[in-house]
Amino acid sequence: MKKKDELYRGKTKTLYRTDNPQLLVLEFRDDISALDGKRVEQFNRKGMINNKLNYFIMSILQKFGIPTQIEELISPNATVVKKLKMFPLECVVRNRAAGSLVKRLGLDEGLPLNPPIFELFLKDDLQHDPMVNTSYCKALKIIDTDSLSQIRRLTHQINQCLSHLFFEKDLILVDFKLEFGLFQNKVVLGDELSPDSTRLWDRVTFRKMDKDIYRQNQLGLIEAYENVASRLGVRLD
Ligand code: UDP
Numbered sequence: 001m002k003k004k005d006e007l008y009r010g011k012t013k014t015l016y017r018t019d020n021p022q023l024l025v026l027e028f029r030d031d032i033s034a035l036d037g038k039r040v041e042q043f044n045r046k047g048m049i050n051n052k053l054n055y056f057i058m059s060i061l062q063k064f065g066i067p068t069q070i071e072e073l074i075s076p077n078a079t080v081v082k083k084l085k086m087f088p089l090e091c092v093v094r095n096r097a098a099g100s101l102v103k104r105l106g107l108d109e110g111l112p113l114n115p116p117i118f119e120l121f122l123k124d125d126l127q128h129d130p131m132v133n134t135s136y137c138k139a140l141k142i143i144d145t146d147s148l149s150q151i152r153r154l155t156h157q158i159n160q161c162l163s164h165l166f167f168e169k170d171l172i173l174v175d176f177k178l179e180f181g182l183f184q185n186k187v188v189l190g191d192e193l194s195p196d197s198t199r200l201w202d203r204v205t206f207r208k209m210d211k212d213i214y215r216q217n218q219l220g221l222i223e224a225y226e227n228v229a230s231r232l233g234v235r236l237d
Contacts, residue, residue: 084181169231174199
C-alpha cells in the first residue's frame with residue numbers, strides 16, 4: 001500500500017491518502033503535546049511504540065468483535081486504516097478518579113468509580129473541548145441517537161475487554177479516551193489507543209505509566225511506554 005499526499009496533520013499523527021479512496025495511512029510521529037497543543041516536544045521512538053501498541057490493542061478488540069479502523073501494520077510508524085467519517089466527539093471512560101475529574105469535583109486521585117463514569121466532550125480546540133451530554137447531542141445535532149447508543153454500548157464492551165487485558169499484566173486501566181466514526185454506515189472505533197490517550201498505573205505500586213509522566217514534567221516517559229509494550233508482549237526491536 002503506497003502512501004500518497006497528506007490529508008490531515010494532527011498534534012501527534014498524520015493521515016495520508018492511498019491509491020484506495022477507502023483506506024488511509026495513519027503515521028505516528030515522535031511528537032507529544034499538552035495544554036491544547038501549546039506545549040509540544042519530541043521523544044525518540046514514541047511514534048513507533050504507539051503505532052505498535054495501538055495496532056496490538058485494536059487487534060485484540062477486533063478479535064472480541066469490536067469494529068476498528070485498523071487494516072495492516074505497514075512500517076514501524078504506520079498502519080493502514082479505514083477512512084472513517086469521524087464524529088466530533090471524545091468519549092471518556094473512567095474506572096478511577098484522575099485528571100480533570102479530580103480537579104473538577106475535588107475527588108481523591110485513584111478513587112474507584114463503580115459503575116465507571118462515561119463522559120462526552122465536543123472536539124473543538126478553540127472552545128477547549130467542552131463537555132457535552134445526550135441532550136446537547138440532540139439539540140445541536142452533533143450525532144444521531146442510534147450512533148450515540150452504539151458508541152455507548154461499544155465503549156462499555158471496550159472497557160470490559162481492556163480492563164481485563166491490562167489487569168492480567170498488572171496494570172490498572174484508570175481512564176481512557178475513544179473516538180468513533182462511520183465506515184459504510186457502521187460505527188467503527190478510530191483514532192488511537194495508546195498510553196497517550198489512556199491512563200495506566202502499575203497495579204502494585206500505582207506508578208504512572210502513561211502521558212501523565214509528561215503532563216507532570218517527570219522523567220522516564222519512553223521507558224514507561226516500553227514497559228507497557230513489554231508487559232503486553234508487543235515486540236519493539
Ligand atoms: N484524553 C485524551 N485526549 C484529550 C483529553 C483526554 O486522550 O484531549 C484522555 C486522557 O489521556 C485520559 C482521559 O482521556 O486518559 C481523561 O482525560 P481527562 O478528562 O482527565 O483530561 P486531562 O487530565 O487529560 O486533561
